[in-house]
Amino acid sequence: MATALHAERNEGGIATAIGILAQRFGDRLSRSEALRRQHAHTTTWIPNEPADAVLFAESTEEVGEAVRICAAHSVPVIAYGAGSSLEGHLNAPFGGLSIDLSRMNRVIAVHPEDLDCVVQAGITRKELNQQIRATGLFFPIDPGADASLGGMAATRASGTNAVRYGTMKDNVVNVTAVMADGTVIRTAQRAKKTSAGYDLTRLLVGSEGTLGIMTELTLRLHGIPPAISAAICSFPTVEAACNAVIATIQYGLPVARIELLDELQVRASNTYSGLDLPETPTLLLEFHGTESGVAEQVGTFGEIAAEHGGGNFRWATREEERARLWQARHDAYWAVRTLRPGGSVLATDVCVPISRLAEAVAGAKAECERLGLIAPIVGHVGDGNFHLSVLVDTEDPVEFRAVESLLGWLAERAIALDGTCTGEHGVGQGKMKYLERELGPALAVMRSIKMALDPQNIMNPGKIVRL
Amino acid sequence: MATALHAERNEGGIATAIGILAQRFGDRLSRSEALRRQHAHTTTWIPNEPADAVLFAESTEEVGEAVRICAAHSVPVIAYGAGSSLEGHLNAPFGGLSIDLSRMNRVIAVHPEDLDCVVQAGITRKELNQQIRATGLFFPIDPGADASLGGMAATRASGTNAVRYGTMKDNVVNVTAVMADGTVIRTAQRAKKTSAGYDLTRLLVGSEGTLGIMTELTLRLHGIPPAISAAICSFPTVEAACNAVIATIQYGLPVARIELLDELQVRASNTYSGLDLPETPTLLLEFHGTESGVAEQVGTFGEIAAEHGGGNFRWATREEERARLWQARHDAYWAVRTLRPGGSVLATDVCVPISRLAEAVAGAKAECERLGLIAPIVGHVGDGNFHLSVLVDTEDPVEFRAVESLLGWLAERAIALDGTCTGEHGVGQGKMKYLERELGPALAVMRSIKMALDPQNIMNPGKIVRL
Numbered sequence: 064m065a066t067a068l069h070a071e072r073n074e075g076g077i078a079t080a081i082g083i084l085a086q087r088f089g090d091r092l093s094r095s096e097a098l099r100r101q102h103a104h105t106t107t108w109i110p111n112e113p114a115d116a117v118l119f120a121e122s123t124e125e126v127g128e129a130v131r132i133c134a135a136h137s138v139p140v141i142a143y144g145a146g147s148s149l150e151g152h153l154n155a156p157f158g159g160l161s162i163d164l165s166r167m168n169r170v171i172a173v174h175p176e177d178l179d180c181v182v183q184a185g186i187t188r189k190e191l192n193q194q195i196r197a198t199g200l201f202f203p204i205d206p207g208a209d210a211s212l213g214g215m216a217a218t219r220a221s222g223t224n225a226v227r228y229g230t231m232k233d234n235v236v237n238v239t240a241v242m243a244d245g246t247v248i249r250t251a252q253r254a255k256k257t258s259a260g261y262d263l264t265r266l267l268v269g270s271e272g273t274l275g276i277m278t279e280l281t282l283r284l285h286g287i288p289p290a291i292s293a294a295i296c297s298f299p300t301v302e303a304a305c306n307a308v309i310a311t312i313q314y315g316l317p318v319a320r321i322e323l324l325d326e327l328q329v330r331a332s333n334t335y336s337g338l339d340l341p342e343t344p345t346l347l348l349e350f351h352g353t354e355s356g357v358a359e360q361v362g363t364f365g366e367i368a369a370e371h372g373g374g375n376f377r378w379a380t381r382e383e384e385r386a387r388l389w390q391a392r393h394d395a396y397w398a399v400r401t402l403r404p405g406g407s408v409l410a411t412d413v414c415v416p417i418s419r420l421a422e423a424v425a426g427a428k429a430e431c432e433r434l435g436l437i438a439p440i441v442g443h444v445g446d447g448n449f450h451l452s453v454l455v456d457t458e459d460p461v462e463f464r465a466v467e468s469l470l471g472w473l474a475e476r477a478i479a480l481d482g483t484c485t486g487e488h489g490v491g492q493g494k495m496k497y498l499e500r501e502l503g504p505a506l507a508v509m510r511s512i513k514m515a516l517d518p519q520n521i522m523n524p525g526k527i528v529r530l
Numbered sequence: 531m532a533t534a535l536h537a538e539r540n541e542g543g544i545a546t547a548i549g550i551l552a553q554r555f556g557d558r559l560s561r562s563e564a565l566r567r568q569h570a571h572t573t574t575w576i577p578n579e580p581a582d583a584v585l586f587a588e589s590t591e592e593v594g595e596a597v598r599i600c601a602a603h604s605v606p607v608i609a610y611g612a613g614s615s616l617e618g619h620l621n622a623p624f625g626g627l628s629i630d631l632s633r634m635n636r637v638i639a640v641h642p643e644d645l646d647c648v649v650q651a652g653i654t655r656k657e658l659n660q661q662i663r664a665t666g667l668f669f670p671i672d673p674g675a676d677a678s679l680g681g682m683a684a685t686r687a688s689g690t691n692a693v694r695y696g697t698m699k700d701n702v703v704n705v706t707a708v709m710a711d712g713t714v715i716r717t718a719q720r721a722k723k724t725s726a727g728y729d730l731t732r733l734l735v736g737s738e739g740t741l742g743i744m745t746e747l748t749l750r751l752h753g754i755p756p757a758i759s760a761a762i763c764s765f766p767t768v769e770a771a772c773n774a775v776i777a778t779i780q781y782g783l784p785v786a787r788i789e790l791l792d793e794l795q796v797r798a799s800n801t802y803s804g805l806d807l808p809e810t811p812t813l814l815l816e817f818h819g820t821e822s823g824v825a826e827q828v829g830t831f832g833e834i835a836a837e838h839g840g841g842n843f844r845w846a847t848r849e850e851e852r853a854r855l856w857q858a859r860h861d862a863y864w865a866v867r868t869l870r871p872g873g874s875v876l877a878t879d880v881c882v883p884i885s886r887l888a889e890a891v892a893g894a895k896a897e898c899e900r901l902g903l904i905a906p907i908v909g910h911v912g913d914g915n916f917h918l919s920v921l922v923d924t925e926d927p928v929e930f931r932a933v934e935s936l937l938g939w940l941a942e943r944a945i946a947l948d949g950t951c952t953g954e955h956g957v958g959q960g961k962m963k964y965l966e967r968e969l970g971p972a973l974a975v976m977r978s979i980k981m982a983l984d985p986q987n988i989m990n991p992g993k994i995v996r997l
Contacts, residue, residue, distance in 0.1 A: 178780065256881050260995070262735065446721075503716070515979060
């Protein structure tokens with residue numbers, strides 16, 4: 064391993080660069096401690112490591128200018144979107160500049176004929192869908208938070224719709240990015256397909272700001288389906304539910320969403336969201352298509368579910384009913400908190416081949432029991448991706464160690480099943496320690512790319528790969 | 531631009547490396563001129579530039595060993611699959627070793643529950659589909675030739691099914707690759723989703739052997755649909771046909787194939803394939819789904835087509851009828867040759883946003899007329915991707931120059947319309963000259979990646995980027 068660059072803070076460089084930036088950007092550069100802390104990691108127990116200043120950028124050119132100033136003085140630069148990342152992506156372990164892109168929140172163009180749009184990176188997914196609603200199109204990727212599109216691209220986010228619509232990697236056509244020397248590139252043209260050289264779009268998607276800062280994105284849009292139906296079905300065991308999912312996917316049923324809630328999660332959601340579901344493992348589904356297509360899908364799924372012991376099968380086409388069910392799913396985090404008032408909830412994320420899903424989930428539940436931890440499970444199970452919401456008192460060192468042990472066990476277990484330690488949350492600081500095991504010599508290739516494109520290690524240093 | 535590495539042949543290194551390779555691999559290393567020529571570029575008029583020897587590799591380890599020997603002596607290495615690439619990818623302008631992967635043609639594993647399989651890179655797409663047929667699954671990507679999966683991944687190939695199933699970038703889960711120093715990496719685990727660091731899978735897909743040699747691939751499979759229907763429809767103009775395609779895509783109709791044949795191509799195919807289609811622009815479609823779903827799709831498309839002046843609408847569900855139509859489509863190249871017996875046919879490839887398709891196609895037809903060239907058009911128009919099959923007497927220097935002018939015009943035109951000079955054929959040697967215009971400063975980023983991962987420039991040098 065190469066010697067670490069920026070193993071310490073470059074105090075002189077930081078002071079000089081911040082001074083120049085303050086002169087250039089006036090009160091759009093802030094050194095307020097509260098603001099700096101709010102722009103570092105805030106969502107989990109990973110310690111908060113603030114940058115030295117926060118810049119509210121308003122254009123790609125300004126981001127380029129700021130990066131050039133930082134590059135000239137070897138100062139780290141960390142992009143900030145909505146602050147909802149979960150693995151410490153926003154921390155500044157070596158100090159530097161946080162560039163807040165939230166004012167870059169315009170829809171630059173919508174091309175309904177091409178089913179795409181061009182947006183600035185700071186717009187959030189809900190705001191985007193709000194603004195394009197009149198076109199009859201929507202952007203399907205929906206991580207739990209109302210994240211910014213730039214942040215979603217940076218972490219290769221996905222969510223409940225990924226089983227049908229793919230992840231960010233499948234829905235970004237090109238990006239405009241500021242690279243480590245301040246150069247602005249556009250990774251591809253707007254054509255839907257290209258074989259013109261290396262896929263820089265997908266290299267930047269998932270790079271977590273460590274290779275460049277995405278400032279604009281061309282996104283694929285999808286038609287709002289003429290008919291939508293939700294369905295819900297109870298299963299005797301997690302295995303039975305997983306097997307129903309496998310059968311559904313294998314059948315080729317184009318489910319738009321297929322989510323697992325284990326019995327603990329159902330109990331929490333019953334209480335929090337006022338539902339009355341049987342407290343057993345439950346699948347929550349959504350079907351998109353034409354009226355008759357959706358009816359056919361629901362019917363087919365009903366048969367598959369019955370074959371796997373599914374019961375209490377219900378479906379809903381009215382928007383209010385559907386909205387109520389999905390609101391409950393999106394409120395899963397808050398519901399879990401009711402299981403232990405005052406405790407914290409830690410969201411984990413692993414993904415395995417779907418054939419290994421049942422054993423992965425069952426194993427995780429057994430490990431929680433062994434460690435005396437309570438951790439409801441929700442999962443985007445059509446993709447083999449699931450989350451444990453671990454209830455924890457972060458002030459209790461014994462419990463803290465038990466949770467750390469669980470996270471390590473879960474990552475190793477997912478890797479052993481030919482899966483990944485992170486399906487959609489990214490690496491950040493939190494998952495770096497598992498990458499060597501997961502990727503082996505491929506990690507050295509990632510390191511070479513990082514060193515080639517960011518030789519000073521100023522782009523979000525201390526994330527993904529250690530230099 | 532950096533000084534070119536290998537601007538000349540490294541005679542001493544080549545002699546030494548080939549000697550060592552001959553000793554190690556015996557008669558699996560061949561220096562026969564015929565074989566060397568057959569392993570270089572043969573499909574278009576780009577001159578044939580043979581390597582110094584051809585090695586028939588039988589395992590990833592052997593490929594690694596050969597690359598290490600070549601790396602030790604700074605000798606170029608070019609991977610060979612089925613020899614069907616169109617832009618000079620297989621040429622060895624600085625000599626070196628061609629590694630033939632065609633003996634690495636095994637299906638290593640099929641995981642029906644996960645809808646994936648693991649194959650060696652040398653297997654061809656037809657052979658793969660033959661071997662997995664009993665599982666009820668298929669691999670949809672279908673370039674014209676019966677290419678190898680490794681070659682298809684290397685050029686980011688697609689074909690007629692891409693409008694529904696995506697391209698190689700969407701259907702490769704991970705790859706095993708031998709990098710420039712002989713290290714073997716696996717780019718990702720087998721989980722369907724991952725956000726574990728840089729997307730090396732998609733960096734290697736489309737890299738044309740210039741960053742590493744893919745030896746194994748995990749591929750996504752799809753269920754063979756329970757019902758398939760083909761449809762064919764004539765239009766008064768190319769514009770009307772393109773507008774019908776746009777409306778179809780916008781409606782969200784999940785067409786599996788939607789291909790355009792212009793009137794010249796229809797005439798050629800009528801003659802060659804014994805069809806009796808009206809000689810006007812024609813769309814050829816395929817629908818996949820359930821019985822009722824397919825019937826509904828055909829009905830909806832019929833209405834859309836009628837709104838855009840489509841006529842002579844016919845559809846076919848019987849396999850023989852469908853096979854006959856698609857055989858005609860796949861024989862388009864041979865059909866074109868009948869338009870001018872004795873001439874050559876040059877296949878071009880550009881892709882534009884679908885909203886610009888009609889003007890791109892119309893412009894190309896006008897430019898052909900201006901230059902006095904005959905060039906039927908076929909296109910994967912659901913993706914905005916189309917090909918001209920230019921009839922040319924390569925011995926006639928005037929005509930040769932006219933064709934070169936057409937190719938340049940077409941590439942520039944596609945780029946001006948926010949499209950790409952290559953939608954699915956790759957860059958190779960043939961399209962390098964257009965990349966600066968298309969990618970601007972992004973090309974320098976590609977060059978940095980190439981230099982970082984292949985500092986000696988031995989991996990398929992002289993393709994994609996100039997060093």
